[in-house]
Amino acid sequence: MSVYLYFATVIAALGLGAESISATPDAARENPAAPEESSITFNSVHVDGPYIAMTFDDGPSAMLTPKLLDLLAAHHIKATFFVIGENVAEHPEIVARAAKEGHEIGNHSWSHPNFGKMSDQGVRSQLQRTDDAIKNATSQRPTLMRPPYGSITAREKRWIYEEFGYRIILWDVDPYDWKRPGPAVVRSRILKETQPGSIVLSHDIHPGTIEAMPSTFEALEAKGFKFVTVSELIRMATPRPSHASPQPGESALASATPSLSPVPPRETPGG
Ligand SMILES: [Zn+2]
Numbered sequence: 154m155s156v157y158l159y160f161a162t163v164i165a166a167l168g169l170g171a172e173s174i175s176a177t178p179d180a181a182r183e184n185p186a187a188p189e190e191s192s193i194t195f196n197s198v199h200v201d202g203p204y205i206a207m208t209f210d211d212g213p214s215a216m217l218t219p220k221l222l223d224l225l226a227a228h229h230i231k232a233t234f235f236v237i238g239e240n241v242a243e244h245p246e247i248v249a250r251a252a253k254e255g256h257e258i259g260n261h262s263w264s265h266p267n268f269g270k271m272s273d274q275g276v277r278s279q280l281q282r283t284d285d286a287i288k289n290a291t292s293q294r295p296t297l298m299r300p301p302y303g304s305i306t307a308r309e310k311r312w313i314y315e316e317f318g319y320r321i322i323l324w325d326v327d328p329y330d331w332k333r334p335g336p337a338v339v340r341s342r343i344l345k346e347t348q349p350g351s352i353v354l355s356h357d358i359h360p361g362t363i364e365a366m367p368s369t370f371e372a373l374e375a376k377g378f379k380f381v382t383v384s385e386l387i388r389m390a391t392p393r394p395s396h397a398s399p400q401p402g403e404s405a406l407a408s409a410t411p412s413l414s415p416v417p418p419r420e421t422p423g424g
Contacts, residue, residue, distance in 0.1 A: 190307065197325040203378045204350065205373070206385075228374070231385070236261055245290035248287065257297065296319060296320065299323065302423065303323050322383055
């Protein structure tokens with residue numbers, strides 16, 4: 154499998170490199186105050202090793218998140234939760250537990266609106282209220298943000314990074330668990346798509362997703378994957394092959410995902 158993945162990655166990288174050949178790979182180094190988009194936005198991370206990040210959105214759920222935390226603890230897995238501010242305000246103790254047990258907490262807005270269609274002031278308020286709620290619950294401010302539905306403009310990414318310091322975290326593996334296809338389908342989709350450096354999207358508000366996790370974790374472990382938080386995964390990032398340097402602009406979003414069949418996060422109800 155690893156040889157296959159290697160060639161798939163190289164082929165994908167070559168293709169993307171050719172598409173964006175006129176861009177300047179050294180833009181970030183020349184102007185460190187304005188990092189290129191590829192260092193702000195991540196669909197996946199290029200790593201040397203079998204590391205992946207499981208992410209769970211839209212909670213906390215009073216019913217399901219504690220169950221998931223028990224499962225994660227039993228498997229010694231660290232995950233990342235992209236929480237809704239409203240839910241944090243309702244159940245700060247669950248978020249506090251997640252943080253205490255080593256999981257990462259990211260900002261997923263206050264009430265799950267579509268950032269791509271909102272005013273800056275509206276987005277700012279959604280993020281600030283949630284940032285405050287997470288700080289109140291965990292004594293720490295988040296450093297990651299995932300826009301609801303993966304919907305965000307390039308301009309919003311830049312000012313949100315500048316104002317809040319947030320990295321914008323999308324995903325490369327989407328089991329469409331929000332459609333509640335049943336635990337077996339959620340598991341098989343995750344197993345099929347996950348590769349080293351993957352960021353796996355799921356939601357800890359659907360019973361079938363939680364039901365799918367024990368066997369999903371076991372199968373991923375059996376394949377040799379190691380689970381880390383999103384920030385840990387980003388810290389492990391290694392350069393992509395030189396001919397495939399991430400490029401500024403919208404092409405960076407695509408080049409961040411060397412998948413054979415990247416799932417575009419936009420226009421999907423995921424996230
Ligand atoms: Zn969401």
